[in-house]
Ligand SMILES: C[S@@+](CC[C@H](N)C(=O)[O-])C[C@H]1O[C@@H](n2cnc3c(N)ncnc32)[C@H](O)[C@@H]1O
């Protein structure tokens with residue numbers, strides 16, 4: 001296999017802060033929904049219901065609870081050991097679903113189901129069964145994708161069997177790092193032996209795809225210690241590996257203030273860890289899918305990338321291009337040219353539902369320019385290619401004229417051999433894929449009007 005050589009200077013040059021583009025425009029641009037607008041929101045959702053009742057949706061359910069706090073965590077979570085909180089929460093998920101069913105006249109069909117968190121496996125076996133039973137009548141095909149995020153500390157072989165029996169066919173384990181000193185300093189201890197035995201149990205259950213999440217840039221990590229983690233993880237042969245750059249934003253995430261900044265690896269150390277990881281993954285046969293994600297060639301996501309069937313949404317890369325209904329506190333939905341987010345605060349979420357209101361707190365309605373830029377950014381991030389003619393026909397524009405400014409900015413990326421721009425297309429080069437976030441930022445018009453990037457994490 002030919003190695004992708006990425007020069008240090010280029011990595012340093014493009015090491016900026018920027019969005020992850022799970023949506024465009026990014027969530028910080030969504031508008032607050034005021035109480036008196038809620039009526040028109042319900043009207044808006046009713047309208048969707050009338051025109052799109054027959055179109056299957058992708059469903060995301062957010063389970064915010066976790067048993068203990070990992071100091072690095074940037075997710076929307078509630079730390080508790082009290083499982084009865086989840087009983088109440090599941091009742092509200094059911095009520096929220098009923099609101100949607102009323103809007104859609106019950107004719108709602110689910111194409112894929114994703115449980116994310118927090119920690120979905122915080123739920124007891126009984127609670128997991130109850131949750132799935134809510135959606136079963138609307139996801140009749142056994143073939144639909146059902147995926148779940150798993151904290152390895154919350155499952156054993158028997159629970160993995162139950163998860164499989166409930167129809168989940170894709171699972172993702174949060175591992176982050178196997179080094180014990182790193183684990184201690186971030187308050188998340190889990191042994192390699194336990195993870196090893198869970199992965200082999202999961203393989204016996206024949207999940208279609210097993211993913212492992214890793215983070216580089218955590219406190220006390222070194223190139224050497226992280227190499228050991230990488231080798232052990234590769235030895236387990238998961239179908240997919242997500243390698244996230246540690247997003248350290250202590251102003252936003254309070255728990256990160258427990259992390260001493262002098263223990264955090266420098267940018268150069270982080271870049272060495274990334275380079276190392278890319279080499280190891282390449283050598284072990286993993287293909288680079290796009291931002292943070294690697295997969296073995298047999299995995300459906302690798303095949304989808306080759307066949308141009310890859311999409312991106314709030315859960316990251318996906319095989320589905322459906323509208324998304326997000327249930328639960330903080331969940332985000334995507335419906336045609338709208339994005340909207342539920343109340344993050346669990347009490348406000350409960351109170352909206354008690355008042356028979358869809359618990360929406362933020363909304364964004366995309367205009368024509370947003371829709372066009374979303375298509376450009378998503379095509380770059382998923383297919384690594386844009387055909388100007390195709391977009392000109394859909395949006396009635398001249399690409400060169402409309403994106404004159406952006407094409408000039410791309411010259412620099414072209415000089416660094418990260419993109420190949422011809423008179424009628426842009427192609428991301430093999431090396432360019434590692435810089436996809438920086439390339440996408442060129443087309444983000446909201447970044448231009450607000451230069452404050454401090455709310456975003458570094459791209460490496
Ligand atoms: C909801 S958690 C996964 C499920 C489960 N709660 C767990 O921790 O195993 C989602 C993933 O986000 C990633 N993550 C969380 N905080 C992060 C941060 N500050 N920077 C980068 N990745 C982060 C971790 O890799 C984590 O596995």
Ligand code: SF4
Pocket residue numbers: 065066068069070073074075077117118119151174
């Ligand atoms: S990393 Fe996972 S388990 Fe840890 S606090 Fe965040 S959501 Fe919870």
